[in-house]
Amino acid sequence: MLRMRFISRIILHISLCFCLSGCWLATSLIILCGGAMGTVSYLVYRDKNVGDSITDTRIKLEILAMFRDKYKKESRCVYVYVNNGLVLLLGYVESKKDVGALESCVWKIRGVRIVKNHIEEGGHLGVVQSGIDCETTYMCKSAGITTKGVKSVNFKIVTFNNVVYILGLYRNNKELQTMVNYIKRIKNVKLVISYAERLDKALNSCAK
Secondary structure, three states: OHHHHHHHHHHHHHHHHHHHHOOOOOOEEEEEEEEOOEEEEEEEEOOOOHHHHHHHHHHHHHHHHHHHHHOOOOOOOEEEEEEOOEEEEEEEEOOHHHHHHHHHHHHOOOOOOEEEEEEEEOOOOOHHHHHHHHHHHHHHHHHHHHOOOOOHHHEEEEEEOOEEEEEEEEOOHHHHHHHHHHHHOOOOOOEEEEOOEEHHHHHHHHHO
16 A cells, blocks of 8 residues: 555656646656556646647747847846747736836737736735745646546646636636636635636637
């Protein structure tokens, strides 16, 4: 029994490392571990292809480059996340004018489909809060991996100031709701905001 728990823990940690890397392509990972009670297998895969990952990386790099060239001072406390052409902006700026200026920059980048702007005027995210947010994200990803009916690698989890943002793809409403319900129960989570897109609709949108 103890050995099986140890094996399960190893599988969870290895899988989480892959999820955190953000480098899952259209592939599968199979981990086989022999145990006293038989063979344990773990299979995860992602509904995202190589082209999508490369495009998201390009979009993020171009946004960061534009911020650095035109709004270096204004964007120093702004964080950018990109998933399937959806751009999430988080952080703080000095004035309301800067909020609009940074969003306008993002819309100029080729491939951007949606912009969710959560940049706030004033404020500051301290080192302690950053650590809490990192731990919360880790716990959310762990919950997703171990939750039945949820393909966690399709989701991108971002935590900022105790608010959890869900990006990525979900296969049906039940899967998304299950993910949201589990995250709500995690310590320090104040609010859950989902910008995940339904897989079939996202595919139809990209095909147009």
